[in-house]
Amino acid sequence: MTGNHQTLALLLFSVFVAITLGITTWVSRHRHGSAEDFYAGGRLFSPMENGFAIAGDYMSAASFLGISGLIALFGYDGLLYSVGFLVAWLVVLFLVAELVRNCGRYTLADVVAARMRERPVRIAAGTSSVTVSVLYLVAQMVGAGSLVALLLGGTSGAAQAWTVVGVGALMIVYVSFGGMRATTWIQIVKAVLLMGGAIALTVLVLLRFHGDFDQLLRTAAQRSGHGTAFLAPGLKYGGDWTARLDFISLGLALVLGTAGLPHILSRFYTVPTARAARRSVVWSIGLIGGFYLMTIVLGFGAAAIVGPDAVRGSNAAGNTAVPLLALDLGGGAGSTGGTVLFAVVAAIAFATILAVVAGITLASSASVAHDLYASLRRRGAKPRSEVAVARAAAVGVGVVAIALGLLARDLNVAFLVGLAFAVAASANLPVLLYSLFWRNFTTRGAVWSVYGGLVPALVLVVLSPVVSGSPASLFPGVDLQYFPLENPGLVSIPLGFLAGWLGTVTSAEPPDEAKHAETEVRALTGAGAV
Template sequence: MTSEHQTLALLLFSAFVVLTLAITRWASRSRHGSPEEFYAGGRLFSPLENGFAISGDYMSAASFLGIAGLIALYGYDGMLYSVGFLVAWLVVLLLVAELVRNCGRFTLADVVAARLKERRVRMVAGVSSVTVSVLYLVAQMVGAGSLVALLLGATGTGQRSWAMVGVGALMVVYVVFGGMRATTWIQIVKAVLLMGGALALTVMVLIRFHGNLNELLNTAADRSGHGADFLAPGLRYGHDVVSRLDFISLGLALVLGTAGLPHILSRFYTVPTAKSARRSVVWAIGLIGSFYLMTIVLGFGAAAVLGSASVRADSASGNTALPNLSLALGGGAGSTGGTILFAIVAAVAFATILAVVAGITLASSASVAHDLYASLRRRHARQRWSEVQVARGAAVGIGAVSIALALLARDQNVAFLVGLAFAVAASANLPVLLYSLFWRRFTERGAVWSVVGGLAGALLLVVFSPVVSGGAEAVFSSVDFHFFPLENPGLVSIPFGFLCGWLGTVLSPQPADAARHAETEVRALTGAGAV
């Protein structure tokens, strides 16, 4: 990169950082310090505003950087991420959005505790939510490191590490001083920028190939090094039985994981009613669907314009395919158009990462304060700090842990890392959520077993998978202690989470409280008594 690239790109996303810090300052002046204001922004957002915020919260570095890179490297198989991320919202719309808004107050544990004894359930649900959030944050940190390293022309691990530290520090500022109100407006601004940037690049790719999608796909196949196989299933997931199972496992994780993500569930508490929550999801589906259609064009565009070999040479994981595509579309290295377009894409990608990590950090710190700390406070009455104070402190600790883990996974594709977080969410959070909402016999033991079994099962399978050891692209490539053959654990861990919940319920010494379930059911379906 030339110094002009670096200077302009730094100026653009420095302007975004200044804008978001101004939003945070405004939000900090308007808040009252109550948990409802800090966690839910006072529940004052409209469905349209919340729909944009959901989109900004959901369309992460995995979407903007990772998916385009995977499609550029693997063609048809890379599109699974685009399809899976979008289809998942139908599950959220039909099964989760309204019921969660009616039953809960701030977190996933609120929904489960509405009909079960609170302390044990809150503790395990809180631990699960924090774990999923940290895994998701790791992917965003890796994306930040790749982006800033490309921007500054830094190839050493030290520069990427400082980039991750910088993003972590900013997200802590957003959460600590602005809470949900600032985070929401940052996500809205980011969603507008991301949709605009993706649309501009998509139009430029289509213009380059005269609006002929057939020409675009054929050129991508020719320059991929795989020929017609690039446009057919099997390049990444179809060469043997294990890879086919991995394909199914990843699909399950992507489709079912969204409904168990803590930072997505927390967005339903920022609107006043369940009807508003449903309308928010409808707006989000429209925005997210449009975006993921564009990522398909951008991924194949990167393969056609740059060539898969060039994408892989610059970044083995494909994370830099989209910034390099913008440089080529603008006229190439050293050109004014290329410099401007690259700077805009770099700024949008950086905005994407900052907005998403702020939302995830807020959700996880809320789980620490509202679920873990509040449960301990009820048991030990003498606690000197308020929930909001604990949440702010938790944001700092969660940021530090996420940065440390991201340094270990810095060479992994960000979309792939997000796939792992989705698998853990679908294994640990989704079973207990659906059982609590729909199964009359569900008990406290079933809830605890479901969360612990799904969480422990998913994490153990990841640790002993090829992702961590046993391969050239593994986190610890020099050792091999894996025995689980699949890269994504969802095919095994998701059914295991549901099985643990069922088994814990049927083995419970006491039956479920029928009256409390009936009360929760009425509240979930009608909104009577909802906060």
């Protein structure tokens, strides 16, 4: 990239970072220091504001950079991510949003522990939530590194490393000083910027082909080198049965994983009522649906205009397809229009990463403080001390995410998020659904359900081609590959549900009918909800 690109994009980066730090500073001066203010923003946000914040939290680097890159490289098979991420919101809307808002206070463990023995349940759910959050954080770090490496020369390993460290430091500042209120406003600003950027790029792509989407698809197929196979299923997940099962496994993880993501569930606590939580989801579905439709145009646009070879040459995983597309749409390298559009898109992508990272870090630090510390080790802990622990936890989570982000910086960000979704669907979703809908569910069932999904998911990832055994693995020189699928969801999700059932039917502890009845009334009516 030319010096003009670097200067302008870095200037826009700096402007956004300055704005977000300003928001954080303003909020930190007006905070009350209570747990409700830090975790839930005082429950003061309207459904529209929270809907924009949910969309800002959900439309991550995987959405903007990773999905478009996968479509540019693999055509039809890359669409699975767009479809899976969008369909997942139906599960959230109809099964989770309102009930979670009524049953919990700040975290997933609140919902499960409402009718169980708290200590073992909170340890299990808190551990699972932190694990999912860290996996999701790694994807955002990798996206930030790829973006800035492209800006500073395309192959700058040092730039990638320093970017990962910088993003980690910023997210620690946002969460430690601003809490949920600052994080929410950062996500709202980011959602507006991202939607505006996606709309502008989509319009420019369609104008390039005179509004003829069919011509866009035909051109993409021609430049792909695969012909019509580019527009048909099977380019990435076709062929042998292993690839087909991987396709099914990924689809299950994407559709079911959203309802188990800690940073999404925590957003339902920032509104005053369950009805507001449900309306928030409706707002977010409209925004997210429109955005994922645009990623389809952007992905095929990158294939048709930039070409898969150029995309792969810039970043093997395809993470830089959208910035390269913006550069071409603006007039090409060296042109003023190309420089401006590239810089704007790069800044929006960077804003996307910072906002999502802040939300995930807040959710994971809340799990550490509210579940693993305040409710377990010190039952009499005051809210103010719990918030202090949450701020310290944000630092610890940030350091771990930085280290893993440096390790996994050559993997596709959408693929990395798929792994996080698989763990969420395996460990968090079964225990959540059982707690809300199964009258006889017990404490043993809850603990077994979490660990019965979490441990197999992590073990299968370690034994998969993702970690070793192939040239694209994290450790290509090692071969520990015993599990053929890249995504563990097909095996680990059923195991999570099976473990929960098995733990319940073998439990000597009778289910607490009174607690279940109380939880059921509270979940369905909101009576007694915080």
